Structure formats: structure tokens, C-alpha cells
Amino acid sequence: MACHNRHVSFPASSLPLVLKAEEELHKLKALVGSGSLTCEIILDAIKAVGYVYECIDDLLCMPSNQNGLSHMQQRRWVDLELEGSIKLLDMCSTSRDNLNDIKYHVRDLGSAIRRGLDTIKSRVLFYNQLVKKANKDVKKQVARKSEAMAGDVPAVGLLLSETRDITTSLLHCAFSILLKQAESEKTGMWPVVSGLLQKRRIVCKKEIQEDVLDVVEDLEIGLENLFRQLIRCRVSLLNICCL
Template sequence: MTEPHCHVRSISMPTRSHPITVEIEKILRTLRTSELSTRLKSETINVHLAGLIEAYNCIEDLLQLPLTQQGMSSRCHEKWIEDELNESVRLLDVCSTAKDVLLQMKDQAQDLQTVLRSRGSEADKQQKVRAYLCFRKKMNKNINKCLGELKRMDTTSVPTSLVSQDQHQEMVIKVVKEVREITISFFHTLLSFISSPALKPKSRKWSLVSKFIHNGKKGLEALETSIKDLETGLQCLFKRLIEFRVTLLNICTQ
């Protein structure tokens, strides 16, 4: 079976001079230079998340350009679009898992704070702390499964070579690929961050539960604040991932 022929369209304006291209290259440079590690504060992760959302905003604008729509609707890009649609589903699943985990963590942290602030008995508080620590342990198992999926995604290669030599379409594909890779890296860092131990006791003389009761209140308040900010950002990113998928599907139906 012969490969579909792709018509190369002339571009009156150089691709690199397009405002959208300039903007997304600027965002990608920032994201590259601010590469995340697993030892970060939630504020830094939120900044990176905001940059990632902006990158998807630019991708949406890029995909809506008539030049992009015309080029991507040709048969020679069907396989690339199909592969990206498959990867988008996997990213949406990971994002959904991260949102669910944060919601559960927030609810558990709020319940535990209520108990620790109450005038209840020490035994009741210890029981609640143990339940919270068991929840964190169970949650970390689910996160580890998600991290395994991210690792598999990181090794998945979506072909970037085109039959067409159209520079604009080549640029679009490379940008989408890089943003996807940055997204995978971000989720890996985020999930590693929220799965960090609930408490690291410095002294073996104190039980983990007792130390949590004495020192955990401030940490729970900080955790709740961090989660609220991350929840808002993840919800926005989730919407951008859906928009990206819908746009690709619309291109397929043209």
C-alpha cells in the first residue's frame, strides 16, 4: 500500500516569527530551565504547573490556526494524531488520579485536624492518627502504580517524522511532543511530592503516633493550604488536556 501523498504548502510568514510560536518557545525555555526535582515546596510546583497550563493554552491556539488545521487534516498525519489521542487519555487518567488523591488527602487532613483540636482523650487522638497514617500508606501504593504508568509513558515513543516536509507541521509536532514529555515529568514530581512520608520522627524514644499528635497540627495546616492551591491548578490542567483532545478529534473529522 502506497503512503498518502502530502502536499507541501508554502508559508508566507516564517514559522518562527508567528506570535504564538514565539510565546510557546518562551514558555518552554522557562519550563526547561526550571526543571523540577523531588525535593521541592508546593509553591515551586504550583509555579511550574502554571507554566504548563500556559503551554497548553498556546498549543490550543497553535492547533486552531488555519495553517495547522489544513495541514493536520491530511491523511499523512492520521497516525500521529491517533498516537497523541492515545497518550492524551493516559495523561487524563493520571491527572484524574492526582486530583482524587489530593481530594482524599484534604478530607483526611481536615478530619484529623478536627480531632487533634478537640478535647477528646489521648486514646481517641492516637486512634485517629493511626487511621490517617494507614490511609497515607494505602494512598502511596496507588501513587506507586501511577508512577509506574508514567514510567511506561516516558518510554513510549510517538513518531515525530512526517512524510511532509512542511516546517510548520514539523514544529507543531515537536512542540506537542515536548509539552507532553514535560507533563509526564511534572506528574512524576507531583506524585512523588504528595507521597512523601507524613512524618519523619527524629527520636526513637517517641512513638510515631505520639510525635504526630504533638507536632503534626502545624504540618496538617500547611498541607491543607498546599492541597487547595494544587487542586485549583490540576483542575485547570485537566480542562486543558480535555480541550487538547477535543481539538485533535475535531481535526480528525474535517
């Protein structure tokens, strides 16, 4: 969300939190722009994003900031931010649901391999379809643009805007990587499973987990923690509206 505007500075008491948030955002921006993201790096980045939202929530709960943001001239910004927070919550919720479907199917595939079912390849193809759907859903959410803020915008608004942009970029990258891995001729699910079957190895559930399931579960946990932090920030914004 582009912000061509003036910002209203924080009170001096807020500066330690602001500096922490800005330092983490600077690292995250450099990470996203590096083009060398992996699922493991994204998992760590999502934790860092959660820390930034924790700092922002602390800022929103400070009485000095609440008093300033509760003035009528700032209410337009609060309304826009509440709208933006709903879109990001929807994105996280949809991503969690898709990850849960993927996780369930990977477990089902592991059971099918152990039982030697003939439908293994079709199950692998269905797994690929689930990852494609998850990637498509997150791309749709990224394409949804919030109304740009204009005029005097509180500095916390700029922090929230930057953090939201980074969060959507990280989620987009995460599902893009999962899709690339699923479709890869060397590291995709079917080449891995096919190779193991050709060697007549007994494939246990743990071996499938090591390739896909652990990353999916860790990403799901990361999104769950991030979702809770987003809810706290939204509640803090709503509390400001009630002042």
C-alpha cells in the same frame, strides 16, 4: 516519549504563539532539571504548563495549521497524539482523585484532634498510606510509554510531546515531595501532631491546614485547570480528524 524524526514547520502566522510556547518550555525544562523543586514551585510550574497548552490549542485552531494537519500523511500523528492525550488525562484524573482522598482524610484528622480521639495515630498512618498510593499510581502512569512518532512530524506534535513529558515529570515530583514530607521524621504528619499534643496545645483545623491541606487543595485546583486545558486540546485534535 522520544521523537527521532523530521518535523514540519509552522506557517509564519504561527510564530508568535510558537515562540511563547517554546520560551515557557525552556523555563520549565530548566526548572525540572534543577533538582530544587518544592510543592510551591511545582504549583507555579503547573500553571505555566497550562499556559503552554493554551498556546498549543490556539495553534491547533488556526485554519492554516488545521489544513496542514488534516492531510492523510499527518493522520497517523494525530492518532498517536490522541492516544497520548488520553494517557495524560487518565494520569491527571487519577491524581485528582487521590488528592481528594488525601484532602478528605486531612480534614477528618483535624476533627479527630479537636475531639481528642484515641485513634489519631492510626489516622496519621492511614494518611501516609494514601500518599504512598498516590505516589505509586503516578509512577505507574509515568511508566506507560506512548508509541514513538516517526517520519515527518508537525512541529506542534513536538511541542505537545515535550509538554506532555514535562507535565508527567512535574506530577511525579509533586507526589514524591508529598511522600517525602509524610515519611519525614521531622516534618511528617505524625511528628507535627505528636509534638502539638505533647505540649497540650489545642490544635485547630487551621493549624493542620497550614502544614498539608493548603498545598493539597492548591495542587488539586491546578490539576483541575490543567485537565480542562487538556480536554480543549483533545477536542481541537478531534476536530482536525473531522476535516
